Amino acid sequence: MMKTRHKLSALAVAMLLGGATAFAQYCTPVYTTGTSDNDRIDGVVLGDISNTASGGEITDIGYSDYTDLSTDLSNGATYTLSVTNGPSWSTTITAWIDFNQDEVFDTDEVLGNLSLSAAATGDITFTVPVTALAGETRMRVRGVYPSGLGTPLDPCSSQTYGEAEDYTVNLSGPLENNLTVTGIPAPASGADLGTVNVTVSIWNSGANDASGFTISYNVDGGLITSEVYGGTLAAGESVDFTFGDDFTFSYYGCYDFLAWIDWADDSFDGDDSYSKTVCNAGPVTGTGAWYVNSNTTGEPWGSTSNTDAMDAVFGAGGWSMEHYETADPFVLFSSENCFVFLEGSDAHANELETFLDANMTTIESWVSGGGRLLLNAAPNEGDGMSFGFD
Ligand SMILES: [Ca+2]
Ligand SMILES: [Ca+2]
Ligand SMILES: [Ca+2]
Structure with missing residues (x-):
């Protein structure tokens, strides 16, 4: 009897484990106070959902299950989600749809974020990914007091004040016929580019194979180069297509490339083109040197060690200072200058990151032309530091 019972309990454990896997559930967001101090979501409108x-909360502390309310959404289409904040306090909002139906709200499933004052309404515009699975899945809209928190919010974590509301959305599923232009891998910015190949990346994101489509590009809105794709691009496959005709860079500077596809059967136009700026840098010939920081707080840590170092290397008066807020990137990253020091420590980190985001292509082009870049950063403000270079 003992042996038999032992076998039965092992089987029961196995069944429990199997059941836990088969019926995995969405996390329930946790609040310690929830909506009892009027921190709440007062309105969610999307398609047929108009709540x-x-x-305040209807299911748990800070949590409202409205999954009996649903709307249909079409893959590839763009929608506006409106969220109205409660009457008394500011809030930070993040909204998700579980597009891959794994019962986890991933960061690539964030529809958008809002920072709302009391009683305010904000809109989040989003496009349903063309490859999102068909069928019913869940949308979560979460609010946490106050406004201005780092986003996206965590979909599950414990918070004090606020509310999360869950809804059901019914997705149409992948498109039958759809091509997506995903990139222009060549040319890339560089020095003295001359004559180069032009390559465009195309992904068949639809359910059917694709053939007989045309791939085109032009530069700065000029003459269009087109070729018919000769083969068949199978469903789910990608191709890097290189045009038979090369492109010649005729002057130093930046060029705007636009690539697109034309396919009569394509059912979603919103992903048919891709643009990219490519810079053809002249070789660096000058000897100019610059030290760049933010003009908001003076030198980092109140220290003059950076200016002392520039003096030691280039001599007093042998270099120039600029600030992220006032610098002209085309002056800094010109062939006249061989050295640029970008300082982003202490209270200069956000300003450095903003400057890098805005001028990445120009900086990469100048470096490829022989410019020497010195980056220094300590993320003492903001959400950490990403230099962002490829
Ligand atoms: Ca509510
Ligand atoms: Ca997911
Ligand atoms: Ca398309």
């Missing part, structure tokens, strides 16, 4: 003046 306005909803008031």
Whole structure:
């Protein structure tokens, strides 16, 4: 009897484990106070969902299960989600749809974020990915007091004040016929580019194979080069297509490339083109040197060690200072200058990151032309530091 019982309990454990896997569930977001101090979501509108003046929590502390409310959404289409904040306090909002139906709200499933004052309504515009799975899945809209928190919010974590509301969305599923232009891998920015190949990346994101489509590009809105794709691009496959005709860079500077596809059967136009700026840098010939920081707080840590170092290398008066807020990137990263020091420590980190984001292509082009870049950063403000270079 003992042996038999032992076998039965092992089987029961196996069944429990199997059941836990088969019926995995969405996390329930946790709040310690929830909506009892009027921190709440008061309205969610998307398609057929119109849940306005909803008031406070209905299911758990800070949590409202409205999955009995649903709307249909089409893959590839763009929608506006409107969220109205409760009447008393500011809030930070993040919204998700579980597009891959794994019952986890991933960061690539964030529809958008809002920072709302009391009683305000904000809109999030999003496009349903063309490859999102067909069928019913879940949307979560989460609010946490106050406004201005780092985003996206965590979909599950414990918070104090606010509300999360869950809804059901019904997705149409992948498109039958759809091509997506995903990139222009060549040419890339560089020095003295001359005559180069032009390559365009195309992904068959639809359910059917694709053939007989045309791939085109032009530069700065000029003459269009087109070729018919000769083969068949199978469903789910990608191709890097290189045009038979090369492109010649005729002057130093930046060029705007636009690539696109034309296919009569394509059912979603919103992903048919891709643009990219490519810079053809002249070789660096000058000897200019610059030290760049933010003009908001003076030198980092109140120290003059950076200016002392520039003096030691280039001599007093042998270099120039600029600030992220006032610098002209085309002056800094010109062939006249061989050295640029970008300082982003202490209270200069956000300003450095913003400057890098805005001028990445120009900086990469100048470096490829022989410019020497010195980056220094300590993320003492903001959300950490990403230099962002490829
Ligand atoms: Ca509510
Ligand atoms: Ca997911
Ligand atoms: Ca398309």
